[in-house]
Amino acid sequence: MPPDSKPTIFINPAKCIGCRHCEIACAVEHSQSKDLFSAIFENPLPKPRIHVLPMGAYNVPMNCRHCENAPCMEVCPTGAIFKDEDGAVLVDVDKCIGCKMCAIVCPFGIPEFDALTGVMFKCDMCPDRRAEGRLPACVEACKTGALMFGTIDEVVSQVRKETAEKIIKLKEGEYKEEYNGWDLFRSFQAEVIRINEGESK
Amino acid sequence: MKKYKEVSIDPTTQKMYERAQELGIETVWERLEKQQPQCGYGLLGICCRNCMMGPCRINPFGGEPKRGVCGADADTIVARNLLRMIAAGAAAHSDHGRHVALTLLVAAEMAEKFKKEGKPVLELDNMASNTLPYQVRDPEKLKAVAKRLGIETEGKSIRELAKEVAEVALRDFGKQDEEPLEFLKAYLNPKTYEMLEKAAEKAGMPWFEKGVLPRSIDREIVESLHRTHIGTDHDPVSILLHGLKTALGDAWGGSLIATELQDVLFGTPKVIKAEANLGVLKEDYVNIVVHGHEPVLSEKIVEAAQDPELIELAQKLGAKGINVVGMCCTGLEVLMRHGIPIAGNFLQQEMAIVTGAVEAMVVDVQCIMPATVDVARCFHTKIIDTSPIATFPGAIHIKFDERRADEIAKEIVRTAVENFPNRSKQRVEIPKEKMSGYVGFSVEAILEHFGGSLKPIEEAIVEGKIKGVAGLVGCNNPKVKQDHNHIKIANELMKRDVLLIGTGCWATAAMKYGIFLPEYADTENVGPGLREFAKEWGIPPALNMGSCVDCTRMLVLADLIARDFNVPISALPVVGSAPEAMTEKAVSIGTYFVASGITTHLGVVPPVLGGPKVVKILTQDLYDIVGAAFIVEPDPYKAAKLMYEHIMKKRKELGI
Numbered sequence: 140m141p142p143d144s145k146p147t148i149f150i151n152p153a154k155c156i157g158c159r160h161c162e163i164a165c166a167v168e169h170s171q172s173k174d175l176f177s178a179i180f181e182n183p184l185p186k187p188r189i190h191v192l193p194m195g196a197y198n199v200p201m202n203c204r205h206c207e208n209a210p211c212m213e214v215c216p217t218g219a220i221f222k223d224e225d226g227a228v229l230v231d232v233d234k235c236i237g238c239k240m241c242a243i244v245c246p247f248g249i250p251e252f253d254a255l256t257g258v259m260f261k262c263d264m265c266p267d268r269r270a271e272g273r274l275p276a277c278v279e280a281c282k283t284g285a286l287m288f289g290t291i292d293e294v295v296s297q298v299r300k301e302t303a304e305k306i307i308k309l310k311e312g313e314y315k316e317e318y319n320g321w322d323l324f325r326s327f328q329a330e331v332i333r334i335n336e337g338e339s340k
Numbered sequence: 341m342k343k344y345k346e347v348s349i350d351p352t353t354q355k356m357y358e359r360a361q362e363l364g365i366e367t368v369w370e371r372l373e374k375q376q377p378q379c380g381y382g383l384l385g386i387c388c389r390n391c392m393m394g395p396c397r398i399n400p401f402g403g404e405p406k407r408g409v410c411g412a413d414a415d416t417i418v419a420r421n422l423l424r425m426i427a428a429g430a431a432a433h434s435d436h437g438r439h440v441a442l443t444l445l446v447a448a449e450m451a452e453k454f455k456k457e458g459k460p461v462l463e464l465d466n467m468a469s470n471t472l473p474y475q476v477r478d479p480e481k482l483k484a485v486a487k488r489l490g491i492e493t494e495g496k497s498i499r500e501l502a503k504e505v506a507e508v509a510l511r512d513f514g515k516q517d518e519e520p521l522e523f524l525k526a527y528l529n530p531k532t533y534e535m536l537e538k539a540a541e542k543a544g545m546p547w548f549e550k551g552v553l554p555r556s557i558d559r560e561i562v563e564s565l566h567r568t569h570i571g572t573d574h575d576p577v578s579i580l581l582h583g584l585k586t587a588l589g590d591a592w593g594g595s596l597i598a599t600e601l602q603d604v605l606f607g608t609p610k611v612i613k614a615e616a617n618l619g620v621l622k623e624d625y626v627n628i629v630v631h632g633h634e635p636v637l638s639e640k641i642v643e644a645a646q647d648p649e650l651i652e653l654a655q656k657l658g659a660k661g662i663n664v665v666g667m668c669c670t671g672l673e674v675l676m677r678h679g680i681p682i683a684g685n686f687l688q689q690e691m692a693i694v695t696g697a698v699e700a701m702v703v704d705v706q707c708i709m710p711a712t713v714d715v716a717r718c719f720h721t722k723i724i725d726t727s728p729i730a731t732f733p734g735a736i737h738i739k740f741d742e743r744r745a746d747e748i749a750k751e752i753v754r755t756a757v758e759n760f761p762n763r764s765k766q767r768v769e770i771p772k773e774k775m776s777g778y779v780g781f782s783v784e785a786i787l788e789h790f791g792g793s794l795k796p797i798e799e800a801i802v803e804g805k806i807k808g809v810a811g812l813v814g815c816n817n818p819k820v821k822q823d824h825n826h827i828k829i830a831n832e833l834m835k836r837d838v839l840l841i842g843t844g845c846w847a848t849a850a851m852k853y854g855i856f857l858p859e860y861a862d863t864e865n866v867g868p869g870l871r872e873f874a875k876e877w878g879i880p881p882a883l884n885m886g887s888c889v890d891c892t893r894m895l896v897l898a899d900l901i902a903r904d905f906n907v908p909i910s911a912l913p914v915v916g917s918a919p920e921a922m923t924e925k926a927v928s929i930g931t932y933f934v935a936s937g938i939t940t941h942l943g944v945v946p947p948v949l950g951g952p953k954v955v956k957i958l959t960q961d962l963y964d965i966v967g968a969a970f971i972v973e974p975d976p977y978k979a980a981k982l983m984y985e986h987i988m989k990k991r992k993e994l995g996i
Binding site: 154155156157158159191192193198282283284317318319320321323324327328330331334335336 | 380381382414825945949972976
């Protein structure tokens with residue numbers, strides 16, 4: 140893979156349905172057994188590295204952006220944070236001293252502290268899976284396409300293609316908005332929020 | 341944490357919510373927040389857990405997966421889930437009805453046994469003996485019900501009639517023939533009956549033998565579970581048709597039996613003035629909150645609280661007396677029949693405990709949060725569960741038995757009284773707000789008020805003084821600011837001269853805001869026509885018809901009007917609304933309103949949007965099948981407008 144086309148996990152909040160399946164899949168992937176039915180009995184319990192946040196009528200999955208110029212990596216005093224060949228920003232638990240500087244500088248609030256082991260943990264883009272050519276656990280778990288795995292080129296070219304198709308259909312008068320239960324629900328949800336927060340008209 | 345003004349428009353809830361936050365007590369609103377985001381598959385109804393090949397979910401954005409492992413698509417899954425909700429709601433109401441019918445039967449049999457044993461009891465034939473735990477308090481209603489059912493009343497004792505009526509009711513639960521329910525046949529007007537008989541044929545499914553007319557209350561619920569089992573019914577149309585049938589078994593079966601036989605046993609409500617809201621709790625008294633849905637026990641609690649011995653005990657322990665108040669629909673039952681004050685609706689159950697002034701919350705079934713036990717742990721309050729089918733971990737279990745009703749009720753009241761010294765006085769904080777209102781508008785009371793017929797209402801409708809009637813029902817839901825939609829929709833409809841009738845948590849909400857006072861007609865929230873009508877007849881602009889199981893009173897009223905107009909119910913300028921719906925029972929009620937011909941609004945989006953065909957059936961196609969459909973609209977202003985437009989359309993069709 141050329142260095143300018145490193146893979147990453149893209150998020151599309153418009154398609155996030157809030158099922159939090161990504162959180163469960165992530166925790167299972169980072170458990171000792173990698174099996175749901177065993178993972179829930181492990182001690183300590185595995186933790187997810189991705190979190191779905193409700194934001195009004197939208198849900199936003201928040202995970203590590205694996206920044207090109209990762210501030211966490213720059214600020215780490217022991218050099219515990221490093222990048223692997225795919226550009227994934229990882230924590231070397233042996234070097235980590237739990238100073239939490241990475242959490243302080245991260246603009247997305249991603250690195251978390253594990254009080255039990257005294258080290259930081261964060262999304263590692265599932266190295267075992269990548270080695271096998273499989274999707275990261277959260278992406279595989281997401282059935283709506285709110286999480287996508289690929290290079291930036293792959294993702295934007297896909298969006299470009301879809302929009303181009305839509306433009307032509309619009310021009311030809313063939314464009315029909317498909318029934319979308321979630322968008323319909325969200326429009327109701329936006330009303331509910333408006334009413335609960337204040338008066339409606 | 342939410343701001344107190346965001347959770348409710350009720351000042352007592354606002355105060356108690358603030359108080360709970362002060363004390364660090366978790367309530368329903370924090371729990372809702374912790375549940376965010378709620379799973380969209382569930383919200384849209386496209387999650388199926390009906391077999392172990394699953395769980396399956398469908399991508400609502402059109403991509404894969406489009407089908408569950410068995411091949412069911414979004415519409416099949418949504419319809420199946422909805423049918424299971426209807427079945428659960430119908431089951432809750434109907435099991436309540438069964439309990440009442442069994443109580444009537446037990447009462448009649450005990451009277452018979454006493455008679456045989458030659459026990460010295462007064463007026464045994466009228467079952468008016470004090471030695472029996474339950475009596476027929478309204479023999480006239482018993483006779484009226486018997487007559488409706490075609491039971492010969494001449495020369496029969498009340499005891500014999502009670503037994504016969506109870507037996508017909510119980511037969512409706514478990515009969516195996518294809519004939520529609522006896523109670524339905526006795527109560528539903530022929531024109532609506534005919535429509536329902538042909539409903540399935542209109543939907544292209546002529547193999548439904550009697551259309552969507554229910555044959556047996558229990559059977560339709562069981563069949564709902566059967567149809568939704570893996571690999572059985574997959575067509576959203578037939579699944580939903582059976583939904584109508586199951587819900588109708590609730591309406592004209594289970595719920596109707598509950599209402600009618602409760603009236604027989606405990607008396608038919610008459611117009612009475614009473615009070616509502618947390619301000620009805622009294623600082624110097626032993627406060628007992630009866631909460632849940634079945635009045636079979638709470639009737640006895642009310643009696644036991646008047647026991648001189650127990651009052652004396654309360655006084656000895658430093659209280660001035662015993663104050664029984666209601667909550668939710670149990671509260672409405674004792675409010676309607678005895679004017680017992682009601683402390684609040686669904687979202688106030690935790691708030692009542694937070695006052696620190698409740699010695700015991702006595703709970704039976706339905707809509708009682710297990711969280712009450714956790715909140716009660718922060719105070720001296722005892723939660724006493726009484727139903728053999730509803731046990732609360734951490735509560736005191738004093739299970740109920742009709743045969744020993746008096747004894748058990750006294751034990752419960754005594755437990756509450758003895759808890760009074762444990763109250764920490766400095767932690768008591770009771771909001772002052774309460775409101776009075778007129779309640780008790782049973783169909784019988786309405787008929788009596790209007791001189792024996794509904795003519796005055798009907799004439800006012802024809803004249804256009806009142807444009808139509810809206811039946812408002814049930815629930816609070818923490819997703820909606822408590823009571824906000826209830827009150828806004830009520831006001832918006834009354835402004836447009838729509839007469840309101842209502843039940844359940846809507847009725848408690850309306851009462852708290854003074855809507856059940858005749859003076860409310862003078863406010864700007866009531867249109868000139870409705871104001872004039874209310875003043876002429878000395879009624880409030882909205883009538884409290886009871887608990888949520890009493891939605892059948894609204895149906896019976898609609899049925900009488902339909903008979904007078906000689907049309908099916910669906911032709912009337914009548915609408916329904918559940919502005920803050922929450923329960924599966926509300927889903928069943930909404931469905932049976934629609935199935936009976938009353939277009940119904942839901943203020944909370946039900947979990948169906950994932951199935952486009954289902955949405956179309958529910959909001960459009962049902963107009964052709966049963967003459968009514970659902971309106972979904974969270975905005976109370978828009979909702980009231982849509983409901984009003986429906987009323988005006990029906991007026992036009994009727995030529996009035």
